[in-house]
Amino acid sequence: MQTALQFGPILVHLDLLLRGLEKTIQLAALSILFGTAIGVLGAVGRSFGPRFLSWPIACYVELIRNTPLLIQLYFVFFSLPLFGFKLSSNTAAVVALSIHLGAYATEILRAGIEAIPEGQIEAAKSLGLSRYRIIRHVVLVPAARAVYPSLSAQFILQIMGTSIVGAIAAEELTAVANNLVMQTFRSFEVYIIIAIIYFVLVQAASLLFAGIGKLMFRWKV
Amino acid sequence: MSLRDFGPNELMFLLLATRWTILLALIAFAGGGLIGLVVAAIRVAPARPLRWLAAGYIQFFMGTPILIQLFMAYYGASFLGYRPDPWVAAAVTFSLNGGAFFGEIFRGAIEAIPKGQWEAATALGFRFVRTLRLVIIPQAIRLMLPPTVGFMVQIVKTTSIASLIGLTELARAATQVNTVTFQPVLVFGTVSLIYFALCWPLSLYAGYLERRFATGMTRKGETPLVMSAV
Numbered sequence: 001m002q003t004a005l006q007f008g009p010i011l012v013h014l015d016l017l018l019r020g021l022e023k024t025i026q027l028a029a030l031s032i033l034f035g036t037a038i039g040v041l042g043a044v045g046r047s048f049g050p051r052f053l054s055w056p057i058a059c060y061v062e063l064i065r066n067t068p069l070l071i072q073l074y075f076v077f078f079s080l081p082l083f084g085f086k087l088s089s090n091t092a093a094v095v096a097l098s099i100h101l102g103a104y105a106t107e108i109l110r111a112g113i114e115a116i117p118e119g120q121i122e123a124a125k126s127l128g129l130s131r132y133r134i135i136r137h138v139v140l141v142p143a144a145r146a147v148y149p150s151l152s153a154q155f156i157l158q159i160m161g162t163s164i165v166g167a168i169a170a171e172e173l174t175a176v177a178n179n180l181v182m183q184t185f186r187s188f189e190v191y192i193i194i195a196i197i198y199f200v201l202v203q204a205a206s207l208l209f210a211g212i213g214k215l216m217f218r219w220k221v
Numbered sequence: 222m223s224l225r226d227f228g229p230n231e232l233m234f235l236l237l238a239t240r241w242t243i244l245l246a247l248i249a250f251a252g253g254g255l256i257g258l259v260v261a262a263i264r265v266a267p268a269r270p271l272r273w274l275a276a277g278y279i280q281f282f283m284g285t286p287i288l289i290q291l292f293m294a295y296y297g298a299s300f301l302g303y304r305p306d307p308w309v310a311a312a313v314t315f316s317l318n319g320g321a322f323f324g325e326i327f328r329g330a331i332e333a334i335p336k337g338q339w340e341a342a343t344a345l346g347f348r349f350v351r352t353l354r355l356v357i358i359p360q361a362i363r364l365m366l367p368p369t370v371g372f373m374v375q376i377v378k379t380t381s382i383a384s385l386i387g388l389t390e391l392a393r394a395a396t397q398v399n400t401v402t403f404q405p406v407l408v409f410g411t412v413s414l415i416y417f418a419l420c421w422p423l424s425l426y427a428g429y430l431e432r433r434f435a436t437g438m439t440r441k442g443e444t445p446l447v448m449s450a451v
Contacts, residue, residue, distance in 0.1 A: 005300075066374065066420035067413045068381035070392055075413065078405030163286035167385055174288060187296035195285045195293065202284045 009184045010193055020176030021197060027090070027172055028159040028205075031097035035158065036151075038098060039105020040140070046106070047113045048135060057106065064103035070164055072096050077168045093165035093172075101158050108150045112143030145217045152209035159205055160198065173197065227402045232411065238394030239415055245380045245390060246419075248312045250373060253319020260324030262353055265331055275324065282321035288382050290314050295386045307388040315379065322372055330364035331357055363434045371427035374420045381416075391415060 046057045064072065076099070077092040087095070116139050124138040144151075166175030177194040181187045225231070263275040282290065295310035334357050342352035384393035395412040399405050 062421065062424070063413070063417060066378075066424055067416045068378040068392065070381040070384070071395065071409055071413055071416060074392075074396065074399070075405065075409040078399060078409065082406065160286040163288045164382060164385070174286070174292075177289075177292070181296060188293070188300035191289055191293040191297055195281075195289050198285045198289060199281070 005189055005192075006186060007189050007193065009186055010180060010189055013180055013183075016176050016180065017173070017193070017197065020171065020173035021201070023090075023170070024159075024162050024172040024201070027093055027097065027162045027165065027170070028155075030094050031101055031162070032155050032158055034094070034098035035101025036105050038102030039109050042102060042106030043109035043113055043143075044135060044140070046110055047139075048131075061103045061106050064100055065107070069096070069100050069161055070167060072100055073165060073168060089165070089168045089170040092168060093162070093170040097158065097162065097165070100161070101154065104154050105151065108147050108154060109143060111150075112147035113139055115146060116143055148213050148217065152206075152213065155209060156202055156205055159202060163198070224401045227398070227404045227407045227411075231398045231402060231408075234398060235391065235394050235408075235412060235415065238389060238391045239419075241388070241390040242377065242380050242392075242416075243419070245308075245311060245315065245383060245388070246373070246377045249315035249319050249376050249380065252312065252316025253323050253376070254369075256316055256320025257323020257327055260320055261327035261331060262350070264324060264328045265353075267349060279321045279324055282318050283325070287314065287318050287379060288385065290318055291382060291386060307383065307386045310386060311380075311383040311388055315376065315383075318379075319372075319376060322375075323369070326368045326372065327361070327365055329368075330361040333364055334360050367427055367430035367434055370423055370430055374423045374427065377419050377423070378416065 042057050042061070046054045049057075073093065073096040076096040077087070077089065080087055080092065080095075120138055120142075121134060124134045129138070162172055163174040165172060166178060169175065173194060177190050180190045184190065260275050260278065263271050264279075266272060291310065291314045294314045295305060295307065298305045298310065331353075338356055338360070339352060342356045347356065380390060381392035383390055384396070387393070389397075391412060395408055399408045402408060
């Protein structure tokens with residue numbers, strides 16, 4: 001039994017921790033970007049697209065939301081090389097994380113779109129706005145504004161979700177932690193430090209998303 | 222080249238591993254539900270230091286990845302001088318983590334009950350626990366139910382990360398079968414379908430309950446808790 005917590009031997013490797021943190025932020029940022037893009041396309045496709053599109057989108061959403069991220073990650077990582085896509089573990093992680101968030105974002109944005117009163121769209125039509133402009137200005141912006149809190153909560157979960165991509169050897173924060181445990185044999189201390197880093201990251205991201213929300217939706221009604 | 226093909230034996234192996242996923246989910250649901258009930262009660266209790274304690278607990282478990290919590294419980298326990306079984310570590314972690322989420326779900330429902338109910342109970346001479354048990358919770362249950370069922374889906378999915386500390390449930394069985402057959406599309410496709418078969422009925426039921434019960438429960442700007450990254 002060890003007698004006291006010793007953080008010194010771990011904090012010596014601060015550079016490794018910071019590199020892991022950087023990778024985690026990178027994975028989260030890229031997958032949030034792509035995932036939101038998928039979500040916008042999915043939600044618009046389901047609400048305004050042709051019928052033959054809405055069914056596959058619904059299947060995608062339900063399938064992703066009812067299976068674990070870890071299995072999706074394994075599927076992407078192990079299957080895509082068979083079809084000739086050679087992926088690094090980091091690329092596979094971004095692909096899986098984006099597909100994952102895409103399903104949640106589709107559903108969240110769709111809920112926002114459906115909450116837009118029909119009369120708004122009819123009013124825009126009678127003003128002669130084009131279909132593209134109606135979808136963009138009359139539907140998407142107010143919908144995004146309404147669901148922004150849910151969406152940013154999902155982004156926060158996405159940041160924490162990146163922790164599992166260490167399972168396919170992507171070198172993010174959790175993977176760095178596991179390496180440090182093997183080097184220093186101080187598992188409890190390592191995971192305490194990693195937990196603190198994630199906690200600070202999550203709080204910082206919450207503030208950032210709140211700030212972005214205030215800026216983005218400041219002038220538009 | 223693969224050692225074996227994906228056949229009936231492999232399928233059976235996966236199906237048998239599914240019971241450990243189900244068992245772990247049930248443990249997490251029971252443990253998390255019990256802890257959540259206590260945490261929610263403390264969160265609305267009159268004693269302020271207790272409220273802070275419960276808030277800190279929720280902050281930690283909702284603000285850090287569950288995988289790190291799991292590693293802390295599994296590898297960190299050796300700091301206290303003993304090597305836990307993966308089952309013990311997973312059961313403890315999932316219960317504590319679920320307790321935080323359930324705590325928030327239950328608190329939301331409890332706080333949605335009008336203040337007048339508390340005052341009426343006080344007027345009748347009821348103390349805190351009695352009020353909660355006999356007056357508030359019976360009314361709050363219809364509000365708790367839809368997000369609780371929804372969160373069960375998250376629990377089933379989250380059990381998959383127990384594979385990362387070596388617990389042989391469905392996700393780990395999948396990687397084992399994939400290693401010997403090297404047919405990832407078939408293996409992970411099948412496993413996805415098994416998870417889907419466990420989760421989808423729960424999702425549908427949660428949606429049904431939500432349409433039936435929940436009306437304006439969450440305050441404006443508050444986000445529903447029934448979503449998760451894992």
